[in-house]
Amino acid sequence: AQKVTQAQTEISVVEKEDVTLDCVYETRDTTYYLFWHKQPPSGELVFLIRRNSFDEQNEISGRYSWNFQKSTSSFNFTITASQVVDSAVYFCALKGAQKLVFGQGTRLTINP
Amino acid sequence: NAGVTQTPKFRILKIGQSMTLQCTQDMNHNYMYWYRQDPGMGLKLIYYSVGAGITDKGEVPNGYNVSRSTTEDFPLRLELAAPSQTSVYFCASSYGVINEKLFFGSGTQLSVL
Numbered sequence: 001a002q003k004v005t006q007a008q009t010e011i012s013v014v015e016k017e018d019v020t021l022d023c024v025y026e027t028r029d030t031t032y033y034l035f036w037h038k039q040p041p042s043g044e045l046v047f048l049i050r051r052n053s054f055d056e057q058n059e060i061s062g063r064y065s066w067n068f069q070k071s072t073s074s075f076n077f078t079i080t081a082s083q084v085v086d087s088a089v090y091f092c093a094l095k096g097a098q099k100l101v102f103g104q105g106t107r108l109t110i111n112p
Numbered sequence: 113n114a115g116v117t118q119t120p121k122f123r124i125l126k127i128g129q130s131m132t133l134q135c136t137q138d139m140n141h142n143y144m145y146w147y148r149q150d151p152g153m154g155l156k157l158i159y160y161s162v163g164a165g166i167t168d169k170g171e172v173p174n175g176y177n178v179s180r181s182t183t184e185d186f187p188l189r190l191e192l193a194a195p196s197q198t199s200v201y202f203c204a205s206s207y208g209v210i211n212e213k214l215f216f217g218s219g220t221q222l223s224v225l
Contacts, residue, residue: 043200044216044219045214047214050213099157099160099170100157101157101171102155103154104153105153
């Protein structure tokens, strides 16, 4: 069975602080993909990143960075120098053979 | 570029009524999904399809039915609406191989009263 756990239900920080969103996953598949999606207050779901299980190289995109560690089954997401526009619910997701399973999400609030 | 189109955007149903949530994609994607998002919660998979004529249950299929007669369309049917089905419903699609990103529709907010 596949499972994604985002232990942090809500996080609130002050603008310009760095913040890390945790994601731990479970799967028996040897080939799988991990995703992060953003859901801003407007409600739509926005794809942020996809990583495959064979590529543990960390990735940086502007203020966003992702740390994938198979040894701990984690795929954490860090926002550097957070901004108010980063306020959203962030979902980690895991895709094995066919299904895409989401974590319960972390609500991130960036206060000015 | 339309992408994934869901209709309606909002709907209020009475208990016991039936309705169909429409989902259409114009990207020739093989995989299509229906998710529901309860208030303050994550997304749960209702049904998915790997191609025309093929559907399978997700985590929470009870109370729903789907069909996939064409590659483009993946409607979700609620036969006897219940208050527990009050949720936001998202349709999504991907080309098909395991590593493809998902394209989401804008969501349907459904209230069953």
